[in-house]
Amino acid sequence: MDGTAYRNSFRDLVDDRVDEGVFRVDRSIYTDEAVFEAEIERIFEGGWVFLCHEGQVENPGDYFATEIGRQPVFVIRQKDGSLGCFINACSHRGALLTPFRQGSARALTCRFHGWAYDLGGRCIRIKNEEGGFSEPGFSRERFNLRRIGALESYRGFVFGSLTADVPPLEDHLGAAARWIDLLAGQARNGLEVVPGSSTYMIRGNWKLQAENSVDGYHVTTVHRVFASTISNRETRDATTGMRQTESGRIKGNVPTGAYDLGNGHMSIWALHTTPHVRPIYESKDWLEENLDPVEADWILNRGRNLYLFPNVMLMDNPSTQIRLMKPISPDLAEVTVYCIAPKGESAAARAARLRKFEDFYLTAGMATSDDVAALEAVQDGSSGRLSRWNDMTRGLSDLVTGPDEDARRLGFEPAGCCPDWDHEGLFHGFYRAWLDRMENGAR
Amino acid sequence: MNAGRIDDGLEREVAALIAREAMLLDRRRWDEWIDLYTEDAVYWVPAWANEEETTTDPETQLNLIYLRNRGGLEDRVFRIESRDSYASVPLDRTVHLIGNVLVESANGDSVEASANCLVHVYGKKGAATRGSLYDFRFRRVDGALKIARKKIVFIDDRLEGPIDIYHL
Ligand code: FES
Ligand SMILES: [Fe+2]
Numbered sequence: 001m002d003g004t005a006y007r008n009s010f011r012d013l014v015d016d017r018v019d020e021g022v023f024r025v026d027r028s029i030y031t032d033e034a035v036f037e038a039e040i041e042r043i044f045e046g047g048w049v050f051l052c053h054e055g056q057v058e059n060p061g062d063y064f065a066t067e068i069g070r071q072p073v074f075v076i077r078q079k080d081g082s083l084g085c086f087i088n089a090c091s092h093r094g095a096l097l098t099p100f101r102q103g104s105a106r107a108l109t110c111r112f113h114g115w116a117y118d119l120g121g122r123c124i125r126i127k128n129e130e131g132g133f134s135e136p137g138f139s140r141e142r143f144n145l146r147r148i149g150a151l152e153s154y155r156g157f158v159f160g161s162l163t164a165d166v167p168p169l170e171d172h173l174g175a176a177a178r179w180i181d182l183l184a185g186q187a188r189n190g191l192e193v194v195p196g197s198s199t200y201m202i203r204g205n206w207k208l209q210a211e212n213s214v215d216g217y218h219v220t221t222v223h224r225v226f227a228s229t230i231s232n233r234e235t236r237d238a239t240t241g242m243r244q245t246e247s248g249r250i251k252g253n254v255p256t257g258a259y260d261l262g263n264g265h266m267s268i269w270a271l272h273t274t275p276h277v278r279p280i281y282e283s284k285d286w287l288e289e290n291l292d293p294v295e296a297d298w299i300l301n302r303g304r305n306l307y308l309f310p311n312v313m314l315m316d317n318p319s320t321q322i323r324l325m326k327p328i329s330p331d332l333a334e335v336t337v338y339c340i341a342p343k344g345e346s347a348a349a350r351a352a353r354l355r356k357f358e359d360f361y362l363t364a365g366m367a368t369s370d371d372v373a374a375l376e377a378v379q380d381g382s383s384g385r386l387s388r389w390n391d392m393t394r395g396l397s398d399l400v401t402g403p404d405e406d407a408r409r410l411g412f413e414p415a416g417c418c419p420d421w422d423h424e425g426l427f428h429g430f431y432r433a434w435l436d437r438m439e440n441g442a443r
Numbered sequence: 444m445n446a447g448r449i450d451d452g453l454e455r456e457v458a459a460l461i462a463r464e465a466m467l468l469d470r471r472r473w474d475e476w477i478d479l480y481t482e483d484a485v486y487w488v489p490a491w492a493n494e495e496e497t498t499t500d501p502e503t504q505l506n507l508i509y510l511r512n513r514g515g516l517e518d519r520v521f522r523i524e525s526r527d528s529y530a531s532v533p534l535d536r537t538v539h540l541i542g543n544v545l546v547e548s549a550n551g552d553s554v555e556a557s558a559n560c561l562v563h564v565y566g567k568k569g570a571a572t573r574g575s576l577y578d579f580r581f582r583r584v585d586g587a588l589k590i591a592r593k594k595i596v597f598i599d600d601r602l603e604g605p606i607d608i609y610h611l
Contacts, residue, residue, distance in 0.1 A: 100494055102491070102493065155595070186599065194504060194505055195498055196489070196490035196491065196504045197490060197505065199601045199602065200601070200602040201601060203568060222529055225522055225528045226522075228525065229521050229522045229525075230517070230518075232521055236514055237512075309563050339505050345504070347502070350503055351502050354503070354504070354505060356504075357505065358506055362507060362606075363602050363605050364488065364517070364602070364606035364607070365508075367527075368603035369530040369606070369607070370528055373529035373530040374529050376567075380565075393552065437485050
């Protein structure tokens with residue numbers, strides 16, 4: 001911290017008086033330097049964050065470079081097949097060790113002075129060691145790479161924490177684990193990350209991207225033009241089959257719901273009006289034979305967005321994706337999107353999945369670009385401090401504490417349920433978790 | 444014009460067509476822009492697979508944009524003209540500058556060419572300049588060259604702001 005910005009209590013930034021019909025957040029949470037510094041320290045560098053998918057580090061030596069908060073790390077498949085994650089800085093004088101964001105190496109050789117590390121982070125070579133470290137008892141061990149505090153996978157999704165003082169990953173995921181099951185469980189041969197990705201910058205706070213990813217309320221305004229563009233196209237081209245886009249949810253008037261999953265995780269769902277055009281539909285028989293019927297039904301018939309606190313979105317809508325978010329400053333975040341898909345799906349399903357992805361989920365596409373513009377408008381509006389609060393009370397009278405019927409049947413324990421994705425009760429859980437971490441530090 | 448020969452006339456015709464496309468985009472003459480393309484035109488902007496290579500198979504890998512007929516361009520124009528796209532109101536201003544036009548081959552009615560393009564964009568977030576490599580395939584239809592395929596390698600990899608057809 002550079003000393004320019006520091007504050008100790010953040011309690012006054014979340015006005016949580018649901019009993020009195022009030023839930024609102026101070027707009028400075030999107031703009032304030034001191035808030036941001038504390039978020040990096042207490043949230044991103046102080047607990048579990050998503051790192052990558054195991055498919056991105058499949059074989060020994062495969063690495064994936066990313067950041068936890070502001071700290072560069074890399075995940076690597078070690079010799080014995082397990083995963084390791086290390087601070088991505090040479091033990092000598094700190095150069096990054098990975099030449100690429102993702103790659104494969106037999107050993108990590110620093111390109112500065114040539115020190116080398118094995119796949120388990122052990123320092124195995126120091127250039128001209130005899131000429132520089134000739135003292136008796138010298139051991140390269142003291143230059144082994146620094147492992148992060150905790151590293152665990154859940155169904156192929158890899159999470160890490162700089163600090164070791166965290167609960168087991170499954171406790172952190174809690175009710176959200178069941179939602180990961182819906183994504184992972186639909187792929188009988190596992191999921192893979194499709195080649196190619198896109199990274200974009202949003203001139204907006206990371207929490208706006210988090211909110212947006214599970215904000216059903218904006219869909220019928222911000223994506224109205226997407227729906228009309230697509231229906232125009234499908235009439236013009238007489239599109240049939242899997243190439244059709246499932247735009248019923250965007251037009252509205254379908255059953256929907258939203259969940260506060262606890263620990264800051266959130267999710268929304270909407271019923272597909274045309275589930276048969278979804279790429280996963282070719283696996284319908286297998287899903288119905290091999291999965292719990294409620295689970296199969298959710299996979300086939302409900303589009304779902306899952307936000308995992310604090311830095312990843314897993315979406316299963318017209319297409320399937322990982323959306324990884326990195327906070328850069330209060331008003332800047334970097335987002336990378338990957339298409340994730342069942343291994344071994346048909347060529348037609350894969351092509352349809354990718355085309356739907358490109359239509360919607362990229363800033364070069366016809367919907368995410370509009371999302372980004374919308375949340376950047378919130379960022380800009382947030383400087384209007386004389387008007388202090390963002391309101392999140394929509395649907396308060398219908399908010400259910402604990403599980404609803406759907407949650408009970410699928411088998412997860414949300415903290416709160418909204419019977420409509422237009423409602424905002426899920427954000428209460430997000431901001432309660434946020435405030436708890438900001439007040440009580442690392443978790 | 445003789446099939447297979449690249450003469451000055453063909454080079455001038457190709458350069459003029461590429462410049463014309465840029466002009467129509469910058470001046471937002473969308474319908475005339477679409478008319479430069481054949482009905483079955485492919486418009487392809489691959490994604491980056493890693494720091495050094497783009498994706499190479501548009502069917503099985505991720506692209507930034509992959510439109511498989513002229514209707515895909517019409518979709519983009521429909522969205523822009525609807526005035527209902529958050530990212531497209533107000534519309535960014537652009538200036539395309541085309542250079543290095545090279546006719547690579549000519550075979551019957553089919554001509555291939557490459558070019559470079561710098562686009563200076565000015566919008567809500569200020570100004571940016573972005574570079575692209577163009578690969579064209581043209582087809583002669585009723586005497587006039589039309590764009591049958593355009594591949595754009597957009598060299599930026601950390602995208603700032605929306606990337607629509609007029610930014611490329
Ligand atoms: S910084 Fe890596 S060897 Fe010197
Ligand atoms: Fe959206």
